[in-house]
Amino acid sequence: MKCSMIAHAVRCLTFGVAGAAVALAAGCSDNNTGPTTPRMFNQVQRLGNPLISEVLLAKRSHPTHGSIGPQDDAAVLGPEILSFITGPGSVAGRSAGYANTLGSVLLPDMLVVQSDKDPSTAGWLNWVGLPPLANGWGGRRLQDDVVDLALLAVFGDPFGADPDGAAGKEGLTTDNVAFDSPGVTNTFPYLAPPN
């Protein structure tokens, strides 16, 4: 028997002392209880947009990203993300204005869907109303090349707003890898069978 939470363990012990063998098996086994056993869950991983934590945050900050919700992103992670994109010694070396535009698109870190828009405009960041991106459905499709989109956003100039900041970084705007999951289908459950 293992009980992962202290309170749960105490309850297991109580049941055990009381000799409630049936209750013990049903309520405290680590094997078959599932979520119906009352307990508390704390977040350890979070993912909205595909690039936020691994791209813009140093690895030491990933656990922080994983333990907060989107409503705290701007305050807790905003400064580090901005310092990746702009400012003295930044990795991307972009203008402050460009960094703010990018930040407003990526934070709070949620996949944005506009369910009132045409589903044919689905695709990562297609909800953004800035050219050349459309004011579309958004979300993220399985085949979206989010790595290249992210690289283009950070090192390229998709909005035509910061050509100087993008100069010389052309070799970083694509990883030259294309979607390669040919078993993906248009019907549920969409993802391809395992290898």
Next chain:
Amino acid sequence: MAILARPTSRRVLAGGLVVLASAAGAVGLAIGSDHQDTPFVELNPKTDLTDVYAFPGTSAGRIVLAMDTRAFLTPAQTGDPAQASFDHNLLYQFKIDNNGDAKEDRVIQVSFSGEGTSQQVQVRGPLAPPVQGAMENEVADVTPAVTGALNTNLGDASWIQVFAGPRDDPFFIDLEAAFCILPDRKPVGGNLAGSCALSPNPSAPFFFRNPGINYVNGFNVNSIVIELPSSMIEASAPGKLGIWGTISQ
């Protein structure tokens, strides 16, 4: 849409990022997705949330939410029911903000009971979160909307559909090249933990090689796919939704 506060020089400098500078200017790399992003998930691979997707379903008004977990599941591991299954001690959730405050208004709670081939999935919701926020979440005290075995299309195509089980990882990236450019993002252990084995190309600073090599090719993930009417996660009408996935223990 929240706007980041304008950076002050103090805030910009506060990040303390690893900086890759060169005579031509500072450059670095973006790594998409979220595979093996902390030592904790390397040691506890079933807690590793690698990707979240949201795309239109097969008919009008339906939406598909998918989350992939357990990075770099090999074909051999996929044949092992202990590996190609989920952790029944974890709570997997899709969270949806439908009023623009970046706080979840609806949650879909996915949990598992049993082990290996006999494992069962339970999906509760969409419903208002029993506890809002990242911590001290609880499983709602309601009957699951859908329950059943892994590797099976569950539910109803006109209501909620659920699939949970190993799938080909659709994500694609030249991860080896990526870690050559931003080495501080490398995993602690495994094949990618060592120093960069690639030569700078075309010259320092490292640019991506062409053609690139899809490091994820051939690996699987443990996926949770849910399709449902989008009205079940919207406020009163179609509109702007913010969606994210979480794993809690």
